[in-house]
Amino acid sequence: MAEELLTCSFRVHGRDFENAGEASTEIKSLLKDLEIDPQTIRRAVVVAFEAEMNVVMYADEATVTLVLTDEDISIEAADSGPGIPDIEHAMEEGWSTATDEMREMGFGFGMGLPNIKRNSDLFAIRSEVGAGTVVSCRIDLDDHG
């Protein structure tokens, strides 16, 4: 059974573009300090950052949780927001409901969820309209990939 080495959670606030990405940069520092393989860190932090930006753009509040074990890194973003009516479309690269304001911030081009999936070894999303969305990802550590 995997041994849990680190667990931490971050609150992320919808429409807080100024602070968006702080949790991910903190996650990067934490993983770097633990001397995790740089490529694995990069994948985990891309997942965290895209998940964080999705919350900032579309949801009200979320908790992003990082769990590191001796086998893998798990990242979960659980938000209270409008939910996603059509997950199949949301997973298509280039499909987006972003506003001009979001695009001016450099996001909202329909690549967030595909980028998250691409960088995960295990990816799951569940969403309920009017309740929220949970994105769960696992990135295997090198020796267990």
Added chain:
Amino acid sequence: MRLEDIAAVLGCEVLSPVDHIVDIEAVVASDGMSEILAFHRPHALMLTGLTNIQSVRTAIVADVHAIVYVRGKRPDQKVLELARAKSIPVLSTGLGMFDSCGILYDAGLEGAM
């Protein structure tokens, strides 16, 4: 290609000091931050016209080696401070994205995507 040579060919102004030798092998160019995050080659040069704080956070996440803002754009002080804190050199060129990419391609650099 050394960053100082890139600065010379693009006629860059250095906004955040380069206090170490920076070797660049590839370039990623986009105003879309997810585009930058989608490439798989760390230590590239990032060319963008987006100057907000997310441009530097994206550079941190993507392990970008240095940022060149195109079209003469300059980020505000807070953005530069974050780049300095993370030791990411920041430059600005008056050239547009297309011309900047063309000059760097001609100089032997390749795309990171």
